[in-house]
Amino acid sequence: xxxxxxxxxxxxxxxxxxxxxxxxxxxxxxxxxxxxxxxxxxxxxxxxxxxxxxxxxxxxxxxxxxxxxxxxxxxxxxxxxxxxxxxxxxxxxxxxxxxxxxxxxxxxxxxxxxxxxxxxxxxxxxxxxxxxxxxxxxxxxxxxxxxxxxxxxxxxxxxxxxxxxxxxxx
Amino acid sequence: xxxxxxxxxxxxxxxxxxxxxxxxxxxxxxxxxxxxxxxxxxxxxxxxxxxxxxxxxxxxxxxxxxxxxxxxxxxxxxxxxxxxxxxxxxxxxxxxxxxxxxxxxxxxxxxxxxxxxxxxxxxxxxxxxxxxxxxxxxxxxxxxxxxxxxxxxxxxxxxxxxxxxxxxxxxxxxxxxxxxxxxxxxxxxxxxxxxxxxxxxxxxxxxxxxxxxxxxxxxxxxxxxxxxxxxxxxxxxxxxxxxxxxxxxxxxxxxxxxxxxxxxxxxxxxxxxxxxxxxxxxxxxxxxxxxxxxxxxxxxxxxxxxxxxxxxxxxxxxxxxxxxxxxxxxxxxxxxxxxxxxxxxxxxxxxxxxxxxxxxxxxxxxxxxxxxxxxxxxxxxxxxxxxxxxxxxxxxxxxxxxxxxxx
Amino acid sequence: xxxxxxxxxxxxxxxxxxxxxxxxxxxxxxxxxxxxxxxxxxxxxxxxxxxxxxxxxxxxxxxxxxxxxxxxxxxxxxxxxxxxxxxxxxxxxxxxxxxxxxxxxxxxxxxxxxxxxxxxxxxxxxxxxxxxxxxxxxxxxxxxxxxxxxxxxxxxxxxxxx
Numbered sequence: 001x002x003x004x005x006x007x008x009x010x011x012x013x014x015x016x017x018x019x020x021x022x023x024x025x026x027x028x029x030x031x032x033x034x035x036x037x038x039x040x041x042x043x044x045x046x047x048x049x050x051x052x053x054x055x056x057x058x059x060x061x062x063x064x065x066x067x068x069x070x071x072x073x074x075x076x077x078x079x080x081x082x083x084x085x086x087x088x089x090x091x092x093x094x095x096x097x098x099x100x101x102x103x104x105x106x107x108x109x110x111x112x113x114x115x116x117x118x119x120x121x122x123x124x125x126x127x128x129x130x131x132x133x134x135x136x137x138x139x140x141x142x143x144x145x146x147x148x149x150x151x152x153x154x155x156x157x158x159x160x161x162x163x164x165x166x167x168x169x170x
Numbered sequence: 171x172x173x174x175x176x177x178x179x180x181x182x183x184x185x186x187x188x189x190x191x192x193x194x195x196x197x198x199x200x201x202x203x204x205x206x207x208x209x210x211x212x213x214x215x216x217x218x219x220x221x222x223x224x225x226x227x228x229x230x231x232x233x234x235x236x237x238x239x240x241x242x243x244x245x246x247x248x249x250x251x252x253x254x255x256x257x258x259x260x261x262x263x264x265x266x267x268x269x270x271x272x273x274x275x276x277x278x279x280x281x282x283x284x285x286x287x288x289x290x291x292x293x294x295x296x297x298x299x300x301x302x303x304x305x306x307x308x309x310x311x312x313x314x315x316x317x318x319x320x321x322x323x324x325x326x327x328x329x330x331x332x333x334x335x336x337x338x339x340x341x342x343x344x345x346x347x348x349x350x351x352x353x354x355x356x357x358x359x360x361x362x363x364x365x366x367x368x369x370x371x372x373x374x375x376x377x378x379x380x381x382x383x384x385x386x387x388x389x390x391x392x393x394x395x396x397x398x399x400x401x402x403x404x405x406x407x408x409x410x411x412x413x414x415x416x417x418x419x420x421x422x423x424x425x426x427x428x429x430x431x432x433x434x435x436x437x438x439x440x441x442x443x444x445x446x447x448x449x450x451x452x453x454x455x456x457x458x459x460x461x462x463x464x465x466x467x468x469x470x471x472x473x474x475x476x477x478x479x480x481x482x483x484x485x486x487x488x489x490x491x492x493x494x495x496x497x498x499x500x501x502x503x504x505x506x507x508x509x510x511x512x513x514x515x516x517x518x519x520x521x522x523x524x525x526x527x528x529x530x531x532x533x534x535x536x537x538x539x540x541x542x543x544x545x546x547x548x549x550x551x552x553x554x555x556x557x558x559x560x561x562x563x564x565x566x567x568x569x570x571x572x573x574x575x576x577x
Numbered sequence: 578x579x580x581x582x583x584x585x586x587x588x589x590x591x592x593x594x595x596x597x598x599x600x601x602x603x604x605x606x607x608x609x610x611x612x613x614x615x616x617x618x619x620x621x622x623x624x625x626x627x628x629x630x631x632x633x634x635x636x637x638x639x640x641x642x643x644x645x646x647x648x649x650x651x652x653x654x655x656x657x658x659x660x661x662x663x664x665x666x667x668x669x670x671x672x673x674x675x676x677x678x679x680x681x682x683x684x685x686x687x688x689x690x691x692x693x694x695x696x697x698x699x700x701x702x703x704x705x706x707x708x709x710x711x712x713x714x715x716x717x718x719x720x721x722x723x724x725x726x727x728x729x730x731x732x733x734x735x736x737x738x739x
Contacts, residue, residue, distance in 0.1 A: 057534075107401030134228060207616070231657050231694045233693055236694075573616050
């Protein structure tokens with residue numbers, strides 16, 4: 001069950017912070033050093049990008065002030081040592097741009113399109129950054145926390161207000 | 171060069187090995203019956219030779235990840251079922267494992283064994299449907315009937331253990347929904363007895379069938395390096411000769427206790443992926459036999475009143491049980507802050523669930539790493555240079571489920 | 578041969594009916610569904626056509642890949658906002674007379690997916706004749722819906738649909 005095997009990788013010079021969450025190792029780098037870090041990790045043996053995505057840390061009463069609103073997540077795996085490593089990058093709300101990783105890891109191509117579609121984070125250098133899941137004329141980015149869940153009002157439902165408004169406002 | 175509204179660039183320059191004439195852009199789907207759902211492909215053809223494929227997805231985008239943010243932790247299980255609808259139990263398991271690791275509980279051994287049994291049954295039923303529909307598309311009509319016959323048996327077992335045929339929501343954080351009944355064990359014993367014979371029957375019909383071989387051997391080649399580079403998983407990578415199966419390489423839910431082999435084939439073509447899945451049928455039956463014989467006694471849920479409802483008997487005698495029951499069904503439980511990634515080997519490859527909790531009773535973010543989404547990216551690579559008719563075989567053996575791709 | 582003699586020769590071998598009844602009878606027993614699956618319900622639709630349930634008993638085993646050859650659209654699964662225009666186009670391509678079965682909770686009302694991505698009921702896009710509850714409905718449910726539809730087709734006869 002536990003995957004807490006701490007070795008290698010974290011010796012990297014760009015690592016700003018590191019830790020273990022529920023047995024998963026992670027490191028944090030800055031946006032500027034993301035590409036260099038990913039390249040170094042790939043050379044180190046982390047050949048497989050399992051997924052990349054984003055998390056919206058919009059402030060809530062529970063967690064009032066995140067350092068930045070968006071966080072990018074890159075989950076990497078070393079197929080030989082079977083270690084996993086998560087790379088985290090903060091992305092500010094007023095400048096939601098990150099460098100593309102699709103040149104390094106091929107699966108990032110679609111993942112970044114999805115992240116653009118769902119969170120509105122642009123990826124510099126991506127060859128084909130268009131919406132992937134939503135219709136091309138769709139407005140808004142659905143997985144942002146201030147985007148309402150939508151759908152129709154359900155009478156007598158306890159969750160009805162929650163669903164029609166963004167989760168934070170309810 | 172000209173650009174169409176779909177974003178496809180059409181080159182009118184003669185390509186290498188060009189047959190002559192103009193390149194033709196053909197739309198394929200999203201309602202074409204051989205695309206396994208609502209996949210749309212924009213195919214660029216040179217005569218009948220494929221020069222470019224652009225999958226256009228999203229026609230089944232369900233907003234599952236957003237929906238999960240609006241639901242409480244225990245409600246989310248129901249949504250995971252409908253994500254990859256051919257392997258609902260694997261989706262349940264990945265989500266349950268992620269939540270359990272965040273909470274810091276481990277399900278009891280009997281629950282883990284029941285999970286393995288149900289997951290392997292699901293794998294068999296998923297491969298049955300894959301084999302039935304893929305061979306139907308390539309002209310082997312009777313396979314569909316044979317395969318659905320076995321799938322029907324598995325669905326009857328699902329119904330016996332959980333009360334529902336397809337979307338069982340059987341595996342949930344903390345354990346499983348209910349213990350198996352006597353009748354279930356009888357059905358399972360009967361099934362593992364008969365299934366190897368049925369797999370022989372499939373093989374009699376297909377493995378040496380010249381038409382089947384002409385349609386699949388050497389078609390849709392994917393090398394092991396490309397499979398890793400493109401992030402493919404499951405039979406897509408095992409069919410290319412790389413023995414990577416999470417059940418073996420990074421065991422979960424007690425898979426390390428069972429003796430089975432990773433189904434590997436070297437050739438990397440559609441036929442190899444077919445053989446791979448046939449082997450998986452047999453390995454799954456092997457696991458089922460062992461799990462049946464060695465199932466431990468004991469509880470099927472963690473003893474954690476905050477996560478799971480108390481037993482019915484206790485509700486009549488204990489005030490505390492009533493309070494827990496009430497709290498659980500009105501407010502749910504909260505999960506400690508943190509994030510976790512849990513992955514299982516679904517019939518299609520690595521199915522992962524990345525969960526972020528902010529300490530409240532609803533998830534902050536649930537991201538599914540779906541095998542089909544990643545495997546579909548390899549489609550262009552596999553289809554390039556082959557004939558348009560082979561596209562059906564390639565899509566078929568990639569076994570993409572559009573619910574899994576679009577989420 | 579006089580008309581009386583003819584009637585005597587044919588005797589009990591002739592049934593008389595109305596055009597509406599005979600057309601309705603014919604249509605009801607040869608409803609060809611479009612092979613059009615969307616999500617989970619499509620799998621149960623396949624099972625309905627499979628060996629265990631055999632929709633062929635009701636004359637509907639001929640699932641047509643082309644909407645132009647089919648009479649019935651079984652909307653099997655959730656319809657996303659992106660799919661809705663495609664669905665309507667397929668419906669428009671089907672020749673009259675045509676019928677629609679909305680299979681499952683998602684197609685009928687949006688089901689558990691009350692969110693931005695899913696159309697809250699396919700009846701916003703196409704007229705629906707029979708709704709089937711369930712998530713997904715059992716094959717027996719779909720067969721029942723088909724039988725209900727057959728009764729309605731028989732009753733409709735040659736009258737154009739209102």
